[in-house]
Amino acid sequence: xxxxxTLLAKLKTYLIFAGxxxxxxxxxxxxxxxxxxxxxxxxxxxxSATHAFVGFSNYLQAFKDKVFWTSFLLTLKxxxxxxxxxxVIAFFLAYVLTSxxxxxxxxxxxxxxxxxxxxxxxxxxxxxxxxxxxxxxxKSYNVPIFSNxxxxxxxxxxxxxxxxxxxxxxxxMMVIYIAGLVNIPRDLLEAxxxxxxxxxxxxxxxxxPLMVPSFTISVFLTLQRGFMVYDINLALTxxxxxxxxxLISLHIYNTAFLHQQYSTGQAKxxxxxxxxxxxxLLQVYFSxxxxxxx
Amino acid sequence: xxxKILSIMLTFAxxxxxxxGCGTKSSNNGESNSTATATKTVKITLLNSKAESQxxxxxxxxxxxxxxxxxxVEVIPTAADQTPFEKVISMYAAGNAxxxxxxxxxxxxxxxxxxxxxxxEKWVSDAIDGALNAATVDGKVIAFPFAVEGYxxxxxxxxxxxxxxxxxDPSSIRTRDALEEAFKKVEATGVKAIAIPPMDWSLGGHFxxxxxxxxxxxxxxxxxxxxxxxAGKVDLANNKVFNxxxxxxxxxxxxxxxxxxxxxxxxxxxxxxIGKGEVGFWFMGNxxxxxxxEFDTANEQYGFIPVPISNNPDDYGNSGIPVGAxxxxxxxxxxxxxxxxxxxxxxxxxxxxxxxGQDMLVNKLNIIPAFKNITLQPQNPLAKSILQYVKSGxxxxxxxxxxxxxxxxxxxxxxxxxxxxxxxxxxIDEIENYWKNVQ
Numbered sequence: 001x002x003x004x005x006t007l008l009a010k011l012k013t014y015l016i017f018a019g020x021x022x023x024x025x026x027x028x029x030x031x032x033x034x035x036x037x038x039x040x041x042x043x044x045x046x047x048s049a050t051h052a053f054v055g056f057s058n059y060l061q062a063f064k065d066k067v068f069w070t071s072f073l074l075t076l077k078x079x080x081x082x083x084x085x086x087x088v089i090a091f092f093l094a095y096v097l098t099s100x101x102x103x104x105x106x107x108x109x110x111x112x113x114x115x116x117x118x119x120x121x122x123x124x125x126x127x128x129x130x131x132x133x134x135x136x137x138x139k140s141y142n143v144p145i146f147s148n149x150x151x152x153x154x155x156x157x158x159x160x161x162x163x164x165x166x167x168x169x170x171x172x173m174m175v176i177y178i179a180g181l182v183n184i185p186r187d188l189l190e191a192x193x194x195x196x197x198x199x200x201x202x203x204x205x206x207x208x209p210l211m212v213p214s215f216t217i218s219v220f221l222t223l224q225r226g227f228m229v230y231d232i233n234l235a236l237t238x239x240x241x242x243x244x245x246x247l248i249s250l251h252i253y254n255t256a257f258l259h260q261q262y263s264t265g266q267a268k269x270x271x272x273x274x275x276x277x278x279x280x281l282l283q284v285y286f287s288x289x290x291x292x293x294x
Numbered sequence: 295x296x297x298k299i300l301s302i303m304l305t306f307a308x309x310x311x312x313x314x315g316c317g318t319k320s321s322n323n324g325e326s327n328s329t330a331t332a333t334k335t336v337k338i339t340l341l342n343s344k345a346e347s348q349x350x351x352x353x354x355x356x357x358x359x360x361x362x363x364x365x366x367v368e369v370i371p372t373a374a375d376q377t378p379f380e381k382v383i384s385m386y387a388a389g390n391a392x393x394x395x396x397x398x399x400x401x402x403x404x405x406x407x408x409x410x411x412x413x414x415e416k417w418v419s420d421a422i423d424g425a426l427n428a429a430t431v432d433g434k435v436i437a438f439p440f441a442v443e444g445y446x447x448x449x450x451x452x453x454x455x456x457x458x459x460x461x462x463d464p465s466s467i468r469t470r471d472a473l474e475e476a477f478k479k480v481e482a483t484g485v486k487a488i489a490i491p492p493m494d495w496s497l498g499g500h501f502x503x504x505x506x507x508x509x510x511x512x513x514x515x516x517x518x519x520x521x522x523x524x525a526g527k528v529d530l531a532n533n534k535v536f537n538x539x540x541x542x543x544x545x546x547x548x549x550x551x552x553x554x555x556x557x558x559x560x561x562x563x564x565x566x567x568i569g570k571g572e573v574g575f576w577f578m579g580n581x582x583x584x585x586x587x588e589f590d591t592a593n594e595q596y597g598f599i600p601v602p603i604s605n606n607p608d609d610y611g612n613s614g615i616p617v618g619a620x621x622x623x624x625x626x627x628x629x630x631x632x633x634x635x636x637x638x639x640x641x642x643x644x645x646x647x648x649x650x651g652q653d654m655l656v657n658k659l660n661i662i663p664a665f666k667n668i669t670l671q672p673q674n675p676l677a678k679s680i681l682q683y684v685k686s687g688x689x690x691x692x693x694x695x696x697x698x699x700x701x702x703x704x705x706x707x708x709x710x711x712x713x714x715x716x717x718x719x720x721x722i723d724e725i726e727n728y729w730k731n732v733q
Contacts, residue, residue: 046383049407149558241557241713242706257380259699261733
């Protein structure tokens with residue numbers, strides 16, 4: 001009916017529908033981002049009225065910082081464990097909770113709830129659990145692993161971060177997997193059963209291939225969140241003990257605002273952006289290739 | 295066709311309601327502006343970075359408004375997950391700078407083209423010696439010294455009286471051996487001797503800097519020592535003051551209540567331990583008084599003793615505690631009107647010169663004012679103890695203008711040392727390396 005004929009008419013339609021969004025996206029995302037990139041080439045300290053152009057020295061400063069690389073490697077380790085644990089546990093939960101278990105809606109809600117608690121609050125709650133409850137439990141029942149304060153030991157503090165992250169995000173990913181599992185066509189599963197496939201074969205040959213889109217989105221979300229995690233890190237360990245659990249986002253924040261090296265922090269943040277963008281785009285590209293048409 | 299007309303009408307209705315929404319807002323603004331000029335009410339804001347005093351400051355603002363009906367003071371808190379510096383610069387970037395910003399001494403010079411020149415204010419001449427050092431940039435005073443604070447080993451007098459079998463005299467402890475003796479006596483009464491707070495800001499921002507400030511009585515010598523550290527010319531391994539302080543630290547570690555897991559302690563636990571008399575000593579400053587008071591069992595009898603750095607009672611540093619102005623208030627001149635700036639000046643004057651203001655400062659905010667004209671005696675024992683040190687001239691310089699990344703970095707090294715993960719040699723390497731690479 002309404003065939004747009006001229007370019008102008010097309011543009012008009014386009015602007016009516018996409019214009020406001022593009023405007024908002026441009027002003028609150030693109031412009032600050034470009035300005036942020038510009039700032040990494042200056043010596044601005046966040047407050048002074050003037051700033052000078054300094055070339056790449058902020059990037060040099062950032063890459064020479066050993067703590068930055070330690071923090072980056074620690075973040076990679078954190079991302080590795082959280083992505084695997086969250087997705088494996090979430091898939092397992094989703095699989096069990098779509099099998100027709102009694103009260104499964106109650107369990108679904110229960111596992112999802114942690115995701116509704118804000119990260120900072122959650123960090124403080126778990127800090128209390130690690131510092132008071134587990135230590136009390138460990139001391140009264142003589143469980144050596146719990147009788148010391150986890151957050152004062154670098155390794156245990158790292159695992160505490162992983163545990164809390166997994167606890168928070170598993171429910172969310174579980175919901176995505178449940179949606180995926182529910183949408184698998186019954187006829188395919190029935191056909192597999194009639195052909196004599198046992199439940200393991202059905203899982204491996206029918207369910208998993210059809211679940212790849214869910215995996216794509218869940219792994220993407222957990223990857224991205226893993227790299228960007230800040231609130232849990234801040235509230236649970238605040239980088240302690242002795243800066244051994246300072247993940248990359250917290251490190252960047254501290255560089256910019258605590259150590260007041262604003263432009264260096266900004267350079268580190270831009271670097272982080274490119275790492276996260278590369279990793280997640282690669283992940284989405286390769287897992288799209290695995291997807292099958294049903 | 296009918297549908298199309300309907301949808302167009304709906305669209306217009308939506309657009310108009312949106313515009314109307316914006317319109318009312320702007321007309322509201324106009325209204326409040328016009329009433330403001332009519333009654334000359336000025337609204338000023340104060341960014342508070344002393345989170346522990348937020349409620350008290352709000353009360354102070356209310357009382358000020360009662361006495362000055364033309365001025366409204368709003369106290370803006372800093373969120374728990376935000377550094378005050380970040381809050382200030384984001385407010386500046388948003389074009390919404392606070393009229394008065396409370397900041398740390400080391401940050402003052404960054405605001406030299408934002409803050410109003412206050413050199414001609416009356417309180418400048420009434421400030422105590424040295425209080426304006428950090429507030430003076432290019433010969434101009436650009437910030438108001440809000441609070442004087444000091445730190446050392448806080449003792450619980452009830453515990454120590456019992457340990458010493460009578461009246462405990464804090465001036466009897468001037469050497470490391472005397473301190474250890476006191477620790478032993480306290481432990482003999484069945485109470486733990488000391489709580490060492492493991493926070494990086496305490497270890498790196500307060501404890502270790504004693505080694506800098508106790509280098510010399512002369513502030514110029516201390517500044518020289520720091521620039522030598524930066525140049526890598528200081529050999530900490532053979533520095534008497536540094537080693538003396540660390541020897542005391544080693545001794546303190548032996549009597550630490552959290553010896554088994556030294557990093558597990560939290561700040562919140564300290565006031566409880568010292569207030570309930572579960573330890574004899576706690577290394578902290580007078581800002582902890584409101585929390586200690588909640589657990590007080592010693593009838594408000596507390597005080598400071600210095601951290602001894604040698605066994606010679608006459609050595610510099612053994613008889614004094616670090617005291618200095620630690621919070622400054624600057625008035626913004628770039629985004630606030632002249633009326634707002636005047637109102638802010640009036641507020642600061644009110645704090646220093648009106649009797650209510652003085653009362654608020656000393657009794658409500660529990661602050662030790664940095665002004666000679668205020669004669670009110672603080673009611674809290676820790677402030678009294680600090681004033682005694684100030685009066686007798688036994689104070690060290692509070693190192694408040696160290697680089698901003700000093701305490702997080704050096705504090706982390708001190709935490710490792712406290713937990714026994716590194717030895718003194720590695721600690722020295724880490725401190726020296728920090729100073730060589732500091733920007």
